[in-house]
Amino acid sequence: MELDELKQTWQQATIEKTSNKDIMELIHQKSYGPVAALKRVFRKQIVAMSLIPLILVVTNLNNVSAVFTSILFWCYVAFCIGIIVFAGYNYHIAGKMEEMHGEVKQNLEQQVNLLEKRLHWELIGLRAVLIFFVILLETVPYVQHYRMLDKWHSLSPLIRFGAYAALAITQYVVNRRLSYHKVGRHLVYLKGLISEMR
Amino acid sequence: MPDKSLKQRSLQQLQAEEEFEQQVRLHEALLHKVCRLYAHTDADREDLFQEIVIQLWRSYPKFRGDAKRSTWMYRVALNTAITGLRRKKDFIQSYDPAMLPMQQTDDNSAAVKEEKLKEMYAGISQLNEIEKAIVMLYMDDKSYDEMEEILGMSQGNLRVKMTRIKDKLRQLTKQS
Numbered sequence: 001m002e003l004d005e006l007k008q009t010w011q012q013a014t015i016e017k018t019s020n021k022d023i024m025e026l027i028h029q030k031s032y033g034p035v036a037a038l039k040r041v042f043r044k045q046i047v048a049m050s051l052i053p054l055i056l057v058v059t060n061l062n063n064v065s066a067v068f069t070s071i072l073f074w075c076y077v078a079f080c081i082g083i084i085v086f087a088g089y090n091y092h093i094a095g096k097m098e099e100m101h102g103e104v105k106q107n108l109e110q111q112v113n114l115l116e117k118r119l120h121w122e123l124i125g126l127r128a129v130l131i132f133f134v135i136l137l138e139t140v141p142y143v144q145h146y147r148m149l150d151k152w153h154s155l156s157p158l159i160r161f162g163a164y165a166a167l168a169i170t171q172y173v174v175n176r177r178l179s180y181h182k183v184g185r186h187l188v189y190l191k192g193l194i195s196e197m198r
Numbered sequence: 199m200p201d202k203s204l205k206q207r208s209l210q211q212l213q214a215e216e217e218f219e220q221q222v223r224l225h226e227a228l229l230h231k232v233c234r235l236y237a238h239t240d241a242d243r244e245d246l247f248q249e250i251v252i253q254l255w256r257s258y259p260k261f262r263g264d265a266k267r268s269t270w271m272y273r274v275a276l277n278t279a280i281t282g283l284r285r286k287k288d289f290i291q292s293y294d295p296a297m298l299p300m301q302q303t304d305d306n307s308a309a310v311k312e313e314k315l316k317e318m319y320a321g322i323s324q325l326n327e328i329e330k331a332i333v334m335l336y337m338d339d340k341s342y343d344e345m346e347e348i349l350g351m352s353q354g355n356l357r358v359k360m361t362r363i364k365d366k367l368r369q370l371t372k373q374s
Contacts, residue, residue, distance in 0.1 A: 003336065003364055009315050010337040017230060023219045026248050027255040033278070100277040101257035101270060103350030104331065107277045190281065196328045197351050 031098075039094045045087040049080040071144045075136055079129070086125050093118050105197045112190050115183050126175055134164050218258050222251065225271050228338070232272075235322065235330050236279035250278045272335070272348045280327045321370035329363050336360060 030036065053076065060067045067073050093114050100107065138160075141149050152160065222229070229250055237243040254274050261270050322333055328349075335345045342353045349356070 003318070003333070003367060006315055006318055007337055007339060011339065017226075021244070021248065023222050023251055024215060026251040027215065027218070029248065029252065031249060031252045032245065033249050033253075098253075099257065099260075100253045100274045100281075101260055102277070103273065104276050104280065104328075104348065105350030107273075107350075108281065111281050193280065193326070193328055196326060197349070198355070 033098075035094050035097045039091055039098075042087045042091040042094065046084050046091070049083045049087070053077050053080055071140055072136075072146065075132075075140075079132065082125075082129070082132075086121070089121065090118060105194065108190055108194050108197070112187060112194065115187055115190070119179055119183060119187075122179065123175065126171060130164075130168055130171055214258070218255060221267055221271075222254065225268050228268065228271060229275055231334060231338075232275040232279050235334060236327070246279060250275045253278045266344075269344060269347050276331050276348070280331070317371045318367065321367045324370055325363065325366070329359070329366075332356065332359055333363060333367075 053073075056073065056076070057064065057067055097111055097114050099110075102110070137149065137152065140146060141153055229247060232250065233243040233246045237246045254271065257270075257274055261267075322330060325333065331349060332345065335348060340348070342356055345351070345356050346353050351359070
């Protein structure tokens with residue numbers, strides 16, 4: 001059977017409706033696509049990270065001056081700001097990924113480009129967080145005294161830095177696996193489609 | 199004054215929605231075809247249809263009219279089906295008779311034709327996402343110019359692909 005012989009039958013065939021929902025009603029519904037779900041996650045991250053420092057202050061209202069003079073609190077605020085900036089960047093990227101009106105090939109290339117960019121920055125962000133965390137643990141005791149850090153600093157530098165190295169390796173391995181699970185397979189699929197179109 | 203401009207804006211919004219609905223209704227069949235080719239179950243088809251309509255509405259203000267409306271709709275529908283709503287189970291893994299278009303068969307030749315169409319659909323369901331899109335546009339009698347505009351592939355490449363797909367489908371229908 002040839003495709004050309006079936007053209008007419010295909011065009012004349014009555015296509016059964018896949019949805020009986022009203023179009024006007026549909027356009028007012030929210031998208032449940034994966035990109036829309038990602039955007040919702042990033043929005044929630046931004047809200048949560050904006051609220052947590054406030055909650056810390058509110059729960060310590062009887063001793064606000066101690067909170068404001070704590071170097072850990074300000075480091076935490078800096079961390080939250082970093083996460084907010086990164087979530088905002090991700091939100092912006094996801095918004096671009098939602099654009100579906102371009103040519104199919106161009107759209108696929110854009111999706112791959114944006115996903116790779118996002119993965120690249122995620123890797124940089126995670127490394128930055130780890131370095132920030134190590135610097136914090138190592139320098140804070142010289143500036144302010146925290147009982148919880150005394151035990152850690154009583155260990156030899158070899159053990160401490162060995163632990164940081166182990167943490168960096170674990171982070172690298174876990175992140176590789178997670179990012180492959182989250183977007184890696186999708187990236188492979190998209191790249192396969194692009195090479196199919198070349 | 200603000201009340202007046204608010205009223206005017208909501209009136210414009212209503213007009214845009216009505217115009218959009220008319221456009222979608224006019225080309226609704228192509229959306230259902232995309233859903234039938236790319237989604238597996240009834241629920242997935244309904245989800246895909248909803249997602250495509252939402253994406254069309256979102257990109258409606260950006261549609262400048264420098265492409266045909268059907269071209270724009272094909273682009274959004276195919277992009278959404280291929281990249282926007284991908285879950286493994288959404289894709290047709292094997293022959294699914296429920297995806298076939300309905301057609302009355304009053305005589306024997308029509309029944310044979312219908313049977314052949316079913317075979318061809320079973321073959322199409324085994325193609326990859328890009329091949330499905332090419333076949334769909336070809337069956338909808340789109341010119342290579344239009345196919346290029348929708349898919350972004352060169353005409354030479356499309357012709358080569360089309361020949362390969364035809365061979366592949368011939369093989370697949372022979373096997374079945």
